[in-house]
Amino acid sequence: MDIELVGRALRTLPDEADDDHPYRTGPWRPQHEEWHVDTLDLVAGELPDDLDGLYLRNTENPVHLPIKAYHPFDGDGMVHAVGFQDGRAWYRNRFVRTAGFAAEQEAGRSLWAGIAESPNVAERPAVRPDGWGARGRMKDASSTDVVVHAGHAVTSFWQCGDLYRLDPLTLDTVGATSWDGWFPPAGVSAHTKVDEATGELFFFGYGLEAPYLHYGVVDAENRLVHHTPVPLPGPRLPHDMAFTAEHVILNAFPMYWDQRLLDKGHFALAMHDEPSRFAVIPKRGGVDDIRWFEADPTYVLHFTNAYEDGDEVVLEGFYQESPMPTPDVGDDMWMFRYLALDWMRTRLHRWRFDLRTGATYEEHIRDEYTEFGIINPTVAGRRHRYVHAATGKPGWFLFDGVVTHDVETGADARLRLPEGVYCSEVGVAPKVGGTAEDDAYLVTLTTDVANDVSECWVLDAAVVTAGPVARLRLPQRISSGTHATWAPGPAIPGW
């Protein structure tokens, strides 16, 4: 293992031994080093020769103390990459050089208020007012999601912000995206969607100003080819979207900011007495083409897929039984109540929208609490059979296992990680030359606190119960993180 330390960010956080924050210690201990390893050491198993491409994972990785209260969604974006090429695996990790990260490196401290802090500058004159996103006045950390589109890795932020483009091989930040010098004024949300069949990228952005939601399409050459308002009655908080062969599906759930408090500058969530609403829109459709469907009230962080079935549009995702959880925890954990799968009670669910009648049919398709479900990207927008999801450590934003849901038969296959070992959202890597949906590998990064190591695990998607077919050692224990993606080698320029 030829290890090169390629960078080190200025860090003002205390050492882990002097820190007691639950999401800056243990499996969430951030790092400030950037590494390049040309060939990762194999700890166990063998690297398959039909694995070719790039796994990328974004991470909330803070380097400074917050102004007052740190929430893990405030951490600076750090992307980890493992490339599988010619029978070997290489690794890099780099911070996303956002404008906010650069300014705080220069200042040597946090300049913006985080999600759990009041963004009211009048209360805290030291806080910069020039933040980004739906909530305004926040640092755009670009730490939530990552996809590969038009030859670049593209990171994004859950409260909307810029789309940062990174070189997918070096992870150097190229810069914030614009299309012919233009970018949506309200920013773009995390969970842009790439359709590998067409090379298109679908995106949405939401904010405090009417019409409150926009949807757009970027083509395979990174040209904006469609952008339309999706008018809502007020500000809502969509987190994800879905696409089929013909349509995109946006949403307006009844959990959103309390307007009375919002008028006073406070961003407090409330569950409103109204249904969930889904907008089904032809991919290049405008305002007049939007079909709205109503469904049981809930909140959904993530959808797995959507597809057409005759006159119906079918959507699958993780329904929250308890969108506003009230766990019996002390003050120190209360601000993290929206993070644990067992508190939100997230269950795989299917909605069917009948385009002829306007009716919605819906059903739970699992009782177990799972989330962060990923499908083989080659079936995106078409009927899928397998969802590879995560199980959560009770009470924590930590993944302690992988479950493959066969949504055709109802069978589940589980891999439980050893105690104290956590994994990340999987990337589904179709086998080179594979034809079946489960001719694929699952790639994930682990954080093993007890042994103070991290590894990259490769699982066979068809038999996750068998455990990893290959385990590779990373140069340093990495922090737990959020979203990940897989890009086949041919999608990477210069591969």
Ligand SMILES: [Fe+2]
């Ligand atoms: Fe997400």
